[in-house]
Amino acid sequence: KAGVTQTPRYLIKTRGQQVTLSCSPISGHRSVSWYQQTPGQGLQFLFEYFSETQRNKGNFPGRFSGRQFSNSRSEMNVSTLELGDSALYLCASSPGQGRLGYTFGSGTRLTVV
Amino acid sequence: QKEVEQDPGPLSVPEGAIVSLNCTYSNSAFQYFMWYRQYSRKGPELLMYTYSSGNKEDGRFTAQVDKSSKYISLFIRDSQPSDSATYLCAMSAVGSEKLVFGKGMKLTVNP
Numbered sequence: 045k046a047g048v049t050q051t052p053r054y055l056i057k058t059r060g061q062q063v064t065l066s067c068s069p070i071s072g073h074r075s076v077s078w079y080q081q082t083p084g085q086g087l088q089f090l091f092e093y094f095s096e097t098q099r100n101k102g103n104f105p106g107r108f109s110g111r112q113f114s115n116s117r118s119e120m121n122v123s124t125l126e127l128g129d130s131a132l133y134l135c136a137s138s139p140g141q142g143r144l145g146y147t148f149g150s151g152t153r154l155t156v157v
Numbered sequence: 158q159k160e161v162e163q164d165p166g167p168l169s170v171p172e173g174a175i176v177s178l179n180c181t182y183s184n185s186a187f188q189y190f191m192w193y194r195q196y197s198r199k200g201p202e203l204l205m206y207t208y209s210s211g212n213k214e215d216g217r218f219t220a221q222v223d224k225s226s227k228y229i230s231l232f233i234r235d236s237q238p239s240d241s242a243t244y245l246c247a248m249s250a251v252g253s254e255k256l257v258f259g260k261g262m263k264l265t266v267n268p
Binding site for chain 1: 198199200201202203245247253254255256257258259260261
C-alpha cells in the first residue's frame with residue numbers, strides 16, 4: 045500500500061517567488077492536512093481539507109493557501125516567499141476519522157534564499 | 158505560554174536504559190494525546206495514542222496521561238539504538254482536526 049507522497053522532496057526558491065507543493069494521500073483517504081516544521085517553532089498546523097473543502101486553518105498569513113482536488117490530492121501554495129518560510133512542509137492524510145488515522149509524508153524541504 | 162511544552166533535549170542514554178519523555182500542556186480542552194517518532198529525513202509516525210486520562214502499553218512503550226496535572230509521558234523500556242529519533246508529543250481537542258505538537262525531543266541510544 046503506497047504511503048503519502050509529497051513532491052518535490054527538495055526545493056530552492058528566491059525571495060519574492062511563489063511555490064506550489066503537492067501531496068498525494070493514501071488511496072481512500074479523504075482528509076489532508078498540512079504542517080510546517082522549523083527548528084525554532086516545531087510543527088505548526090497550516091490547514092486541513094476534507095472532500096475539497098477547507099475545514100480548519102492555522103495562524104499563518106494569507107500568503108499560504110491550499111486546495112484539494114476531487115481525487116483527494118492536495119496542493120499548497122506560498123506566494124511572495126520570505127526567508128522565514130524556509131522549512132520542512134509535511135502533508136498528512138487520514139480516512140476522515142481525524143487525528144487517529146493520520147499518516148505523514150516525508151515532506152518537502154523548502155529553502156528560500 | 159505555548160499550548161504544549163516539551164523539553165527539546167537532546168537526550169543520550171546507553172542501550173537498555175529506561176527512557177522517560179514528557180510534555181505539559183495548558184489547554185484543558187485537549188482530550189486526545191499522541192506520541193510520534195520522527196527519524197531523520199522522514200515524516201512523523203504515530204507511536205501511541207491515548208484518549209483522556211490513563212495509561213496505555215504497547216510492547217516496550219508506555220504512554221501515561223495525567224489530566225489533573227496537564228502532564229503526559231512516554232516511557233521506553235530496554236531502549237535500543239533503533240529507538241534513536243526525535244519524539245514529538247501531540248494533542249487535540251474533541252471536534253478539532255488540528256494537532257498541536259511539542260517541539261520534539263531528540264533521543265540517542267548508544268550501543
